Amino acid sequence: MDVRIKNIRKEFARFPALNGLSLDIASSELIALLGPSGSGKTTLLRLIAGLEQPTEGQIFFGDEDASLKSVQERNIGFVFQHYALFRHMTVAENIAFGLKVRPADTRPAKSEIRKRVSDLLDMVHLSGLEKRYPNQLSGGQRQRVALARAMAIEPRVLLLDEPFGALDAKVRKELRKWLREFHDRTGHTTVFVTHDQEEALELADRVVVMSQGRIEQVGSADDVYDRPGSPFVHRFIGEASEVPVRIENGEVWIDDRTVGLKAEGNGPATLFFRPHDVDFLEGCGGCFEGVVVGSRRLAGARRLEVELGGSRHRIEVDVPVDHPAAMKSGLNFRPRHWAVFPTNG
Amino acid sequence: MSEAVSRYRDPAGESPTWRVLLTLVAVAFLAIVVILPLITVFYEAFRKGAAAFFEAFQEPDAIAAIRLTLTVAAIAVPLNLVFGVAAAWAIAKFDFRGKTFLVTLIDLPFSISPVISGLVYVLLFGAQSYLGPILKSQGIQIIFALPGIVLATVFVTFPFIARELIPLMQEQGTGDEEAALSLGATGWQTFWYVTLPNVKWGLLYGVLLCNARAMGEFGAVSVVSGHVRGLTETMPLHIEILYNEYNFAAAFAIATLLALLALVTLALKTLLELRYGDEIAAGRKH
Numbered sequence: 001m002d003v004r005i006k007n008i009r010k011e012f013a014r015f016p017a018l019n020g021l022s023l024d025i026a027s028s029e030l031i032a033l034l035g036p037s038g039s040g041k042t043t044l045l046r047l048i049a050g051l052e053q054p055t056e057g058q059i060f061f062g063d064e065d066a067s068l069k070s071v072q073e074r075n076i077g078f079v080f081q082h083y084a085l086f087r088h089m090t091v092a093e094n095i096a097f098g099l100k101v102r103p104a105d106t107r108p109a110k111s112e113i114r115k116r117v118s119d120l121l122d123m124v125h126l127s128g129l130e131k132r133y134p135n136q137l138s139g140g141q142r143q144r145v146a147l148a149r150a151m152a153i154e155p156r157v158l159l160l161d162e163p164f165g166a167l168d169a170k171v172r173k174e175l176r177k178w179l180r181e182f183h184d185r186t187g188h189t190t191v192f193v194t195h196d197q198e199e200a201l202e203l204a205d206r207v208v209v210m211s212q213g214r215i216e217q218v219g220s221a222d223d224v225y226d227r228p229g230s231p232f233v234h235r236f237i238g239e240a241s242e243v244p245v246r247i248e249n250g251e252v253w254i255d256d257r258t259v260g261l262k263a264e265g266n267g268p269a270t271l272f273f274r275p276h277d278v279d280f281l282e283g284c285g286g287c288f289e290g291v292v293v294g295s296r297r298l299a300g301a302r303r304l305e306v307e308l309g310g311s312r313h314r315i316e317v318d319v320p321v322d323h324p325a326a327m328k329s330g331l332n333f334r335p336r337h338w339a340v341f342p343t344n345g
Numbered sequence: 346m347s348e349a350v351s352r353y354r355d356p357a358g359e360s361p362t363w364r365v366l367l368t369l370v371a372v373a374f375l376a377i378v379v380i381l382p383l384i385t386v387f388y389e390a391f392r393k394g395a396a397a398f399f400e401a402f403q404e405p406d407a408i409a410a411i412r413l414t415l416t417v418a419a420i421a422v423p424l425n426l427v428f429g430v431a432a433a434w435a436i437a438k439f440d441f442r443g444k445t446f447l448v449t450l451i452d453l454p455f456s457i458s459p460v461i462s463g464l465v466y467v468l469l470f471g472a473q474s475y476l477g478p479i480l481k482s483q484g485i486q487i488i489f490a491l492p493g494i495v496l497a498t499v500f501v502t503f504p505f506i507a508r509e510l511i512p513l514m515q516e517q518g519t520g521d522e523e524a525a526l527s528l529g530a531t532g533w534q535t536f537w538y539v540t541l542p543n544v545k546w547g548l549l550y551g552v553l554l555c556n557a558r559a560m561g562e563f564g565a566v567s568v569v570s571g572h573v574r575g576l577t578e579t580m581p582l583h584i585e586i587l588y589n590e591y592n593f594a595a596a597f598a599i600a601t602l603l604a605l606l607a608l609v610t611l612a613l614k615t616l617l618e619l620r621y622g623d624e625i626a627a628g629r630k631h
Contacts, residue, residue, distance in 0.1 A: 098528035
């Protein structure tokens with residue numbers, strides 16, 4: 001089922017949470033809504049689910065205007081951040097809930113429900129735990145029960161709110177891989193919310209980067225990481241070093257010197273690059289030149305704090321641990337990839 | 346080991362002398378205020394022998410009083426069960442204008458003297474009130490009759506269930522309800538299968554306290570009852586009358602029933618707190 005979001009606006013007590021955004025989600029796609037707290041990503045997910053009503057705008061499931069329908073009628077599978085499992089029901093009862101509450105004419109027979117529950121438990125690798133209660137399960141198990149419960153109603157769209165947020169790092173990695181396989185097997189259109197960029201980049205077909213109720217950029221992991229569309233995206237995804245620069249005559253200038261990078265436009269701008277994505281140079285005929293003022297050991301590299309000559313602006317550069325540059329007090333380098341965004345005002 | 350105990354004192358603790366002294370004060374206070382009166386009730390009730398004790402319950406007026414008390418509780422408690430759950434549901438799960446005001450209103454019976462609450466109903470529905478003549482012409486009697494006693498009891502005992510459920514429901518939030526709705530459940534199914542089971546022990550706790558108060562209420566009921574013997578006298582009122590007639594044995598005999606009710610309530614309450622404390626008080630998450 002494809003989902004189209006058209007000019008959705010949502011205000012909470014006059015405070016805008018979403019500012020008229022649009023998004024097309026293709027059928028069977030796995031989409032991540034990525035952004036910091038308060039960016040509106042969870043609000044967008046809840047709007048798709050029907051747990052919130054938009055102030056303006058429409059949401060289409062296929063050709064059908066879902067925004068006029070209640071959450072029950074939308075037939076979505078929603079996995080809540082803290083799973084919201086019914087604590088007084090067993091695992092099996094939790095999963096069967098969505099089928100048991102159906103009106104008599106569409107409710108499957110008891111034996112059919114039992115079979116569906118057992119199939120679903122099988123699918124999420126929890127067979128044998130049907131008699132357990134939620135508080136007898138580990139975090140990862142609860143997560144999968146919540147997913148099985150959402151899948152039981154054969155939803156048209158699967159929506160997950162911070163699916164791995166409450167789990168520890170190891171379980172999180174395992175489940176991430178598992179969810180990807182699960183999606184590839186079932187082929188449900190899936191939207192999940194996360195504030196963890198690693199999760200979004202690794203898992204999603206496309207990442208929707210959000211900030212302050214707006215979509216900053218939509219694209220594959222390659223797009224948003226290698227070709228960030230705005231300063232926000234560059235800062236938010238991956239590491240970023242930034243330098244205030246000036247663009248003149250198609251060249252990037254820091255103060256009174258060029259640094260050997262070509263750029264379009266004119267006037268003040270900010271140059272972004274990844275700290276680990278630089279070439280170290282011996283001589284410097286137009287490059288970044290600075291004094292190392294600090295050094296920290298990262299897992300696989302050494303991060304140097306460099307004060308640039310002239311502007312005295314401080315930036316960070318990663319150097320391989322065994323690289324001679326790590327031992328020097330002066331550093332000449334040039335970023336391999338970079339982006340410049342004009343400075344507003 | 347013993348040296349370590351004496352040398353390193355618990356920073357939040359007191360010296361042994363103080364601890365013993367404070368404990369003694371507390372125990373003495375409890376003995377005088379709670380335990381001694383309780384013993385007195387049973388002692389006085391049986392002073393003239395078991396025969397006299399059981400005779401007190403043979404008396405028609407006593408039987409009528411017990412029956413009336415049970416009737417009032419049987420009406421008032423279910424009513425407050427419905428009101429309490431409805432109020433708690435509305436306050437905990439929804440946002441609306443005047444919510445704080447509603448919460449304050451729920452607390453009103455706790456902060457107002459029961460005699461005043463009784464008087465309010467007399468002023469509203471009594472013979473001298475604006476409504477009095479209308480009610481009378483319809484042959485409806487509220488004051489000095491069962492409806493008045495029930496009204497006064499409902500008013501006084503209203504906060505018990507609502508007050509117990511509101512923090513519990515607020516703490517649980519709306520996540521479970523949203524999950525149920527997203528799975529296709531109707532509002533009623535959500536309430537019945539999800540909300541209510543989530544608060545069932547807290548609800549039972551509230552019902553218990555509400556019932557104890559409903560059976561024991563004196564002030565408000567005294568004002569609206571009119572003290573018609575064998576007709577509008579509940580157990581507490583009957584005890585007072587017997588006592589004023591110097592019929593101590595009978596008065597204390599009936600009083601043992603209320604004391605027993607209190608003890609059973611206390612026992613059940615403690616049991617609930619022990620077994621389901623985390624589901625009664627706020628703070629449970631899975």
